[in-house]
Amino acid sequence: MPDHLQPDRALARRAIRIHERLLAEYGTPEWGERLPAVDELVATILSQNTSDLNSGRAFALLRERFGTMAAVRDAPLADVIEAIRPAGLANQKGPRIQAVLRAITAERGALDLKFLKQLPPAEARAWLTQFHGIGPKTASIVLLFSLGIPAFPVDTHVHRVTGRLGLRPEKLSADDCHPYFEALFPVETYGPAHLNLITHGRQVCHARGPECGRCGLQKLCDYYQLKGPGRKTSG
Numbered sequence: 001m002p003d004h005l006q007p008d009r010a011l012a013r014r015a016i017r018i019h020e021r022l023l024a025e026y027g028t029p030e031w032g033e034r035l036p037a038v039d040e041l042v043a044t045i046l047s048q049n050t051s052d053l054n055s056g057r058a059f060a061l062l063r064e065r066f067g068t069m070a071a072v073r074d075a076p077l078a079d080v081i082e083a084i085r086p087a088g089l090a091n092q093k094g095p096r097i098q099a100v101l102r103a104i105t106a107e108r109g110a111l112d113l114k115f116l117k118q119l120p121p122a123e124a125r126a127w128l129t130q131f132h133g134i135g136p137k138t139a140s141i142v143l144l145f146s147l148g149i150p151a152f153p154v155d156t157h158v159h160r161v162t163g164r165l166g167l168r169p170e171k172l173s174a175d176d177c178h179p180y181f182e183a184l185f186p187v188e189t190y191g192p193a194h195l196n197l198i199t200h201g202r203q204v205c206h207a208r209g210p211e212c213g214r215c216g217l218q219k220l221c222d223y224y225q226l227k228g229p230g231r232k233t234s235g
Helices: 009-026 037-047 052-066 069-074 077-083 090-108 114-118 121-129 136-145 156-165 174-184 187-203 222-227
Strands: none
Touching: 009 174, 009 187, 037 052, 037 069, 037 090, 037 136, 052 069, 052 077, 069 090, 077 090, 114 121, 121 136, 121 174, 136 174, 136 187, 156 174, 156 187, 156 222, 174 187
Protein backbone atom coordinates (compact mmCIF):
# COMPACT_ATOMS: atom_id res chain seq x y z
CA MET A 1 0.00 0.00 0.00
CA PRO A 2 1.44 3.42 -0.93
CA ASP A 3 2.74 5.51 1.97
CA HIS A 4 0.23 8.30 1.28
CA LEU A 5 -2.60 5.84 1.95
CA GLN A 6 -1.25 4.69 5.30
CA PRO A 7 -3.80 5.69 7.99
CA ASP A 8 -2.39 7.89 10.74
CA ARG A 9 -2.59 7.28 14.47
CA ALA A 10 -5.39 9.77 15.06
CA LEU A 11 -7.58 8.02 12.52
CA ALA A 12 -6.71 4.63 14.03
CA ARG A 13 -7.82 5.89 17.46
CA ARG A 14 -11.06 7.13 15.90
CA ALA A 15 -11.63 3.76 14.23
CA ILE A 16 -11.32 2.05 17.61
CA ARG A 17 -13.82 4.49 19.16
CA ILE A 18 -16.27 3.79 16.35
CA HIS A 19 -15.78 0.05 16.79
CA GLU A 20 -16.40 0.34 20.53
CA ARG A 21 -19.52 2.45 19.96
CA LEU A 22 -20.88 -0.14 17.53
CA LEU A 23 -20.18 -2.92 20.03
CA ALA A 24 -22.16 -0.97 22.62
CA GLU A 25 -25.01 -0.53 20.13
CA TYR A 26 -25.18 -3.99 18.55
CA GLY A 27 -23.14 -6.26 20.81
CA THR A 28 -20.43 -8.68 19.75
CA PRO A 29 -21.71 -10.25 16.54
CA GLU A 30 -21.53 -13.92 15.62
CA TRP A 31 -20.77 -15.03 12.06
CA GLY A 32 -22.90 -18.15 12.34
CA GLU A 33 -21.96 -21.60 11.10
CA ARG A 34 -18.23 -21.91 10.49
CA LEU A 35 -18.05 -23.76 7.20
CA PRO A 36 -15.10 -25.54 5.62
CA ALA A 37 -13.24 -23.07 3.42
CA VAL A 38 -14.42 -24.52 0.10
CA ASP A 39 -18.03 -24.51 1.30
CA GLU A 40 -17.66 -20.90 2.49
CA LEU A 41 -16.23 -19.97 -0.88
CA VAL A 42 -19.28 -21.38 -2.66
CA ALA A 43 -21.66 -19.78 -0.14
CA THR A 44 -20.01 -16.40 -0.65
CA ILE A 45 -20.28 -16.65 -4.43
CA LEU A 46 -23.98 -17.42 -3.98
CA SER A 47 -24.36 -14.34 -1.75
CA GLN A 48 -23.20 -11.95 -4.46
CA ASN A 49 -25.97 -9.52 -5.54
CA THR A 50 -28.67 -11.10 -3.42
CA SER A 51 -29.98 -11.21 0.15
CA ASP A 52 -28.59 -13.41 2.92
CA LEU A 53 -31.96 -15.19 3.06
CA ASN A 54 -31.93 -16.10 -0.62
CA SER A 55 -28.28 -17.14 -0.72
CA GLY A 56 -28.74 -19.19 2.45
CA ARG A 57 -31.68 -21.04 0.92
CA ALA A 58 -29.70 -21.72 -2.24
CA PHE A 59 -26.70 -23.04 -0.33
CA ALA A 60 -28.90 -25.29 1.80
CA LEU A 61 -30.52 -26.70 -1.34
CA LEU A 62 -27.12 -27.25 -2.90
CA ARG A 63 -25.84 -29.23 0.08
CA GLU A 64 -29.10 -31.15 0.40
CA ARG A 65 -29.05 -32.18 -3.24
CA PHE A 66 -25.35 -32.94 -3.73
CA GLY A 67 -23.91 -33.51 -0.25
CA THR A 68 -20.35 -32.39 -1.00
CA MET A 69 -18.68 -29.67 -3.02
CA ALA A 70 -16.89 -32.40 -4.99
CA ALA A 71 -20.29 -33.66 -6.09
CA VAL A 72 -21.28 -30.10 -7.03
CA ARG A 73 -18.11 -29.82 -9.08
CA ASP A 74 -18.86 -33.01 -11.01
CA ALA A 75 -22.63 -32.61 -11.40
CA PRO A 76 -24.38 -31.68 -14.64
CA LEU A 77 -24.40 -27.89 -14.86
CA ALA A 78 -28.17 -27.76 -15.34
CA ASP A 79 -28.68 -29.52 -11.99
CA VAL A 80 -26.44 -27.04 -10.17
CA ILE A 81 -28.24 -24.10 -11.76
CA GLU A 82 -31.61 -25.49 -10.74
CA ALA A 83 -30.50 -26.00 -7.13
CA ILE A 84 -29.14 -22.47 -6.67
CA ARG A 85 -31.95 -20.65 -8.43
CA PRO A 86 -33.19 -18.96 -5.19
CA ALA A 87 -29.90 -17.02 -5.05
CA GLY A 88 -30.59 -15.27 -8.36
CA LEU A 89 -28.27 -15.05 -11.36
CA ALA A 90 -28.11 -18.84 -11.30
CA ASN A 91 -27.06 -19.04 -14.96
CA GLN A 92 -23.94 -17.02 -14.08
CA LYS A 93 -23.23 -18.38 -10.61
CA GLY A 94 -23.57 -22.06 -11.51
CA PRO A 95 -20.79 -22.09 -14.13
CA ARG A 96 -18.66 -19.80 -11.92
CA ILE A 97 -18.92 -22.15 -8.95
CA GLN A 98 -18.06 -25.23 -10.98
CA ALA A 99 -15.16 -23.47 -12.70
CA VAL A 100 -13.66 -22.41 -9.37
CA LEU A 101 -14.07 -25.87 -7.85
CA ARG A 102 -12.42 -27.47 -10.87
CA ALA A 103 -9.60 -24.92 -10.87
CA ILE A 104 -8.83 -25.55 -7.19
CA THR A 105 -8.82 -29.29 -7.84
CA ALA A 106 -6.48 -28.84 -10.80
CA GLU A 107 -4.09 -26.70 -8.72
CA ARG A 108 -4.12 -28.77 -5.55
CA GLY A 109 -5.27 -32.23 -6.56
CA ALA A 110 -8.19 -32.02 -4.11
CA LEU A 111 -10.86 -29.66 -2.87
CA ASP A 112 -9.09 -28.48 0.27
CA LEU A 113 -7.91 -24.98 1.17
CA LYS A 114 -6.37 -25.68 4.58
CA PHE A 115 -2.91 -25.21 3.10
CA LEU A 116 -3.61 -21.47 2.94
CA LYS A 117 -3.09 -21.31 6.70
CA GLN A 118 0.61 -21.86 6.08
CA LEU A 119 0.91 -18.80 3.83
CA PRO A 120 1.23 -15.14 4.79
CA PRO A 121 -2.21 -13.47 4.58
CA ALA A 122 -1.33 -11.45 1.47
CA GLU A 123 -0.15 -14.58 -0.34
CA ALA A 124 -3.24 -16.52 0.72
CA ARG A 125 -5.48 -13.78 -0.65
CA ALA A 126 -3.50 -13.60 -3.88
CA TRP A 127 -3.81 -17.36 -4.34
CA LEU A 128 -7.59 -17.20 -4.04
CA THR A 129 -8.07 -14.14 -6.21
CA GLN A 130 -6.19 -15.70 -9.11
CA PHE A 131 -9.44 -17.49 -9.98
CA HIS A 132 -12.12 -15.75 -12.03
CA GLY A 133 -15.08 -14.74 -9.89
CA ILE A 134 -13.14 -14.51 -6.61
CA GLY A 135 -12.44 -10.91 -5.65
CA PRO A 136 -10.85 -9.47 -2.51
CA LYS A 137 -14.14 -9.49 -0.57
CA THR A 138 -14.90 -13.14 -1.24
CA ALA A 139 -11.31 -14.14 -0.51
CA SER A 140 -11.26 -12.14 2.74
CA ILE A 141 -14.48 -13.74 3.98
CA VAL A 142 -13.08 -17.22 3.37
CA LEU A 143 -9.75 -16.37 5.00
CA LEU A 144 -11.21 -14.72 8.09
CA PHE A 145 -14.31 -16.74 8.88
CA SER A 146 -13.27 -20.21 7.73
CA LEU A 147 -9.50 -20.30 8.14
CA GLY A 148 -8.88 -17.75 10.90
CA ILE A 149 -6.44 -15.83 8.72
CA PRO A 150 -6.43 -12.07 9.40
CA ALA A 151 -8.43 -10.24 6.72
CA PHE A 152 -10.91 -7.37 6.70
CA PRO A 153 -13.74 -7.99 4.19
CA VAL A 154 -15.23 -4.90 2.59
CA ASP A 155 -18.70 -5.09 1.06
CA THR A 156 -20.95 -2.27 -0.16
CA HIS A 157 -22.25 -1.50 3.36
CA VAL A 158 -18.76 -1.32 4.88
CA HIS A 159 -17.53 0.83 1.99
CA ARG A 160 -20.47 3.24 2.23
CA VAL A 161 -20.52 3.58 6.03
CA THR A 162 -16.76 4.06 6.38
CA GLY A 163 -16.84 6.64 3.61
CA ARG A 164 -19.49 8.68 5.42
CA LEU A 165 -17.68 8.33 8.71
CA GLY A 166 -14.47 9.59 7.12
CA LEU A 167 -12.49 6.46 7.94
CA ARG A 168 -11.08 6.11 4.44
CA PRO A 169 -10.01 8.33 1.53
CA GLU A 170 -13.11 9.41 -0.35
CA LYS A 171 -12.17 7.84 -3.68
CA LEU A 172 -10.58 4.63 -2.36
CA SER A 173 -12.31 1.69 -4.05
CA ALA A 174 -13.83 -1.18 -2.09
CA ASP A 175 -11.15 -3.55 -3.39
CA ASP A 176 -8.34 -1.23 -2.31
CA CYS A 177 -9.95 -0.77 1.11
CA HIS A 178 -9.03 -4.29 2.22
CA PRO A 179 -5.34 -3.63 2.98
CA TYR A 180 -6.19 -0.10 4.14
CA PHE A 181 -8.58 -1.30 6.86
CA GLU A 182 -6.20 -4.09 7.82
CA ALA A 183 -3.71 -1.34 8.62
CA LEU A 184 -6.32 0.87 10.32
CA PHE A 185 -8.07 -1.60 12.65
CA PRO A 186 -6.44 -3.91 15.22
CA VAL A 187 -6.39 -7.53 14.03
CA GLU A 188 -8.68 -8.75 16.81
CA THR A 189 -11.42 -6.33 15.68
CA TYR A 190 -11.56 -7.40 12.02
CA GLY A 191 -14.52 -9.77 12.30
CA PRO A 192 -16.69 -7.82 14.77
CA ALA A 193 -15.98 -4.46 13.10
CA HIS A 194 -16.82 -5.84 9.66
CA LEU A 195 -20.09 -7.39 10.84
CA ASN A 196 -21.22 -4.40 12.93
CA LEU A 197 -20.49 -1.94 10.12
CA ILE A 198 -22.74 -4.08 7.90
CA THR A 199 -25.47 -4.09 10.56
CA HIS A 200 -25.21 -0.32 10.93
CA GLY A 201 -25.42 0.11 7.17
CA ARG A 202 -28.53 -2.03 6.99
CA GLN A 203 -30.33 -0.60 10.00
CA VAL A 204 -29.33 3.07 10.12
CA CYS A 205 -26.83 4.28 7.53
CA HIS A 206 -28.88 3.33 4.48
CA ALA A 207 -27.67 3.99 0.95
CA ARG A 208 -30.62 6.31 0.48
CA GLY A 209 -31.97 8.34 3.37
CA PRO A 210 -29.53 7.54 6.19
CA GLU A 211 -31.26 7.96 9.56
CA CYS A 212 -28.71 10.36 11.00
CA GLY A 213 -31.10 11.59 13.68
CA ARG A 214 -30.98 8.26 15.53
CA CYS A 215 -27.38 7.34 14.79
CA GLY A 216 -25.09 6.71 17.74
CA LEU A 217 -22.04 7.74 15.73
CA GLN A 218 -23.02 11.39 15.15
CA LYS A 219 -20.02 12.90 16.96
CA LEU A 220 -17.63 10.63 15.07
CA CYS A 221 -19.16 11.02 11.61
CA ASP A 222 -17.97 13.45 8.94
CA TYR A 223 -21.20 13.08 6.98
CA TYR A 224 -23.34 14.01 9.99
CA GLN A 225 -21.26 17.09 10.71
CA LEU A 226 -21.86 18.29 7.14
CA LYS A 227 -25.33 17.04 6.27
CA GLY A 228 -27.03 15.74 9.38
CA PRO A 229 -30.30 17.18 10.73
CA GLY A 230 -29.96 20.93 11.23
CA ARG A 231 -26.75 21.13 9.19
CA LYS A 232 -26.34 23.05 5.99
CA THR A 233 -26.10 20.80 2.96
CA SER A 234 -23.48 21.22 0.31
CA GLY A 235 -22.83 19.55 -3.04
